[in-house]
Amino acid sequence: MIRKILAAWAPMIALAGALFCAPAGAEEAGRTPVPHPPKGQGEHCVADTEFMRRNHMKMLFHDRKETVHEGVRGEKFSLAGCVSCHAVKGADGKPVAFSSDQHFCKSCHSYAAVKIDCFECHASRPAEMPQKAASAPADAPYAAIASYVRDMKPEVKP
Amino acid sequence: MTAPDQNTDVDRRALIKSAVGLATVTLAPGVTLYAFGVEAASAPVTSAKRWGMLIDINKCPPGCDLCVTACQQENGWKSTGHPSTDAQWIRKVTLRDPETGKTREAPAMCQHCATPPCVDVCPTGASFKRADGIVLVDKHICIGCRYCMMACPYKARSFVHEEIDDQKTVAPRGKGTVESCTFCVDRVDAGRIPACVESCGVKGGAAMIFGDLNDPNSEIRKAVSAMATTQIRADLGLDPGVRYRNL
Numbered sequence: 001m002i003r004k005i006l007a008a009w010a011p012m013i014a015l016a017g018a019l020f021c022a023p024a025g026a027e028e029a030g031r032t033p034v035p036h037p038p039k040g041q042g043e044h045c046v047a048d049t050e051f052m053r054r055n056h057m058k059m060l061f062h063d064r065k066e067t068v069h070e071g072v073r074g075e076k077f078s079l080a081g082c083v084s085c086h087a088v089k090g091a092d093g094k095p096v097a098f099s100s101d102q103h104f105c106k107s108c109h110s111y112a113a114v115k116i117d118c119f120e121c122h123a124s125r126p127a128e129m130p131q132k133a134a135s136a137p138a139d140a141p142y143a144a145i146a147s148y149v150r151d152m153k154p155e156v157k158p
Numbered sequence: 159m160t161a162p163d164q165n166t167d168v169d170r171r172a173l174i175k176s177a178v179g180l181a182t183v184t185l186a187p188g189v190t191l192y193a194f195g196v197e198a199a200s201a202p203v204t205s206a207k208r209w210g211m212l213i214d215i216n217k218c219p220p221g222c223d224l225c226v227t228a229c230q231q232e233n234g235w236k237s238t239g240h241p242s243t244d245a246q247w248i249r250k251v252t253l254r255d256p257e258t259g260k261t262r263e264a265p266a267m268c269q270h271c272a273t274p275p276c277v278d279v280c281p282t283g284a285s286f287k288r289a290d291g292i293v294l295v296d297k298h299i300c301i302g303c304r305y306c307m308m309a310c311p312y313k314a315r316s317f318v319h320e321e322i323d324d325q326k327t328v329a330p331r332g333k334g335t336v337e338s339c340t341f342c343v344d345r346v347d348a349g350r351i352p353a354c355v356e357s358c359g360v361k362g363g364a365a366m367i368f369g370d371l372n373d374p375n376s377e378i379r380k381a382v383s384a385m386a387t388t389q390i391r392a393d394l395g396l397d398p399g400v401r402y403r404n405l
Contacts (some may be wrong), residue, residue: 045274064298070202071288080327097323103274121332123325 018122026106034109038104040085079118084126115151145151167321186340200347203290207343208272209397210291210371211355212378212387215264217365222365223250225265225366228357232342234326238319244330245316248354253405264405265354268293268314268339269398276306285336289398291371298351302334311391312398314338336366341368371399 005048045052046059057076066072086104090096096103098119100109109116118124193372228249230236248267254260274293276285284300287293295306295315307315322332328344331337342352350356357368365398369378381387387401 002242032216064296066199067201068294068296068298069286069288071200071290071343071347072202073200075199075342083327118320119323119332119337121325123327123330127327 033111035107037107038086038088038102040104042085045085047080079122080126083122083124087126095125160323171175174182198283202353203288203347205289205291206372208291208371208399209270209346210369210378210382210401211270211341211352212367212401212403212405213265214365214367214383215262216404218265219363220261222263223364223389224248224357224362225354228353229267229339231394232326232345233329233331233340234322234324235331235337237327240319243317245318245337247316247337261389264402266312266314266390267354267400268310268341269312269396269400270339270341272399273395274399275309275396279305280303287332288343292343292346293338294340294343295336295338297330297332297335297337300335303335304336311396313392 047055060082062072062075062078063078066075080102086101087095088102088104090100091104098105099105103124105116105119162249166390175278229248233247237244251266253262253264266345270291270293271287272291274285276293277287280286281303282299282301284296284298285293285306286296286308287290302317304317307313307317315336317336318331318333320333323329328342329340342350342354345352351368354366358364367375367378367381371379371382373379381403382401385403388405389396389398389401390405392398
């Protein structure tokens with residue numbers, strides 16, 4: 001009986017062991033790659049990450065009507081705000097354009113195969129490079145490490 | 159943000175009040191919106207204002223193109239190497255009296271008509287006039303059909319033929335859409351004057367005046383009341399917001 005139970009559970013135990021032993025960042029090296037969008041510069045985004053993931057596009061709709069047609073300025077959320085905070089520094093030290101794979105929108109949008117046309121008209125880089133810029137690793141293996149380091153970095157006291 | 163000390167009864171309003179320059183709004187459990195700097199958005203524009211421009215041709219020196227370069231600098235349009243199709247938000251035109259041969263120059267751009275034909279013909283509603291008289295293209299809904307370019311008697315609009323990736327933040331512009339002078343709408347909304355007027359006033363002949371045609375105390379209103387001014391093709395009855403003097 002015990003042998004039977006063991007036989008039934010053996011694959012599960014083996015699987016659990018494999019999962020437990022998997023090194024950090026295995027998601028990158030594994031068969032399920034996940035996007036690692038570069039982080040913005042501030043303490044946090046204008047809303048929680050979960051909320052932003054679902055709703056960032058809706059938060060920009062007001063500009064199309066209120067700002068363009070009615071001249072309402074200074075609303076809380078703007079594409080220019082996203083672009084400024086999330087600017088990624090390229091090899092030349094200047095913010096990269098949307099044509100670059102390092103652009104902050106690219107990571108998730110390539111992953112989800114969602115084509116955006118915001119930057120066919122809108123500026124995809126800030127006019128001036130912000131003091132601190134996010135950095136996006138050019139190739140995948142470093143993404144998990146960089147993300148890990150960013151998360152683990154102790155807060156710098158001024 | 160200051161933490162609520164041991165007092166667990168602190169209500170949310172008090173907590174929000176305690177934040178200095180940082181407002182948070184809880185939309186739903188676990189969802190928080192942050193906004194830096196508690197600033198109210200501006201009110202929608204109204205027809206109480208009618209933005210207009212007055213250009214004194216006598217003060218516009220031949221060969222000077224400060225208004226054009228200022229516009230290019232501000233709004234990011236430039237030559238793509240195809241002069242026949244390049245965008246022109248503003249240009250210097252040369253006027254010649256065929257009898258005397260006398261020539262003079264004047265800047266020409268969107269005349270921001272009160273009854274704009276470009277808006278009449280637009281099939282999608284992309285070409286529109288703001289309540290304060292500024293005529294614009296909403297590129298989100300422009301399909302690039304160029305009817306408005308055909309309809310405009312001033313040839314003020316341009317079509318973008320090539321992909322662009324170095325736009326200015328204040329002036330979105332892209333391939334497949336029509337564009338024209340916006341009176342530097344973002345600057346106007348911020349209480350400033352258009353880039354061309356500023357440049358002309360600082361370094362040029364101070365030929366351009368910008369302001370509210372409805373405000374009896376504005377410089378432009380006083381000027382158009384005191385002296386004879388001309389609207390180009392006034393016979394069309396479009397009531398352009400751009401007027402010329404000594405044309």
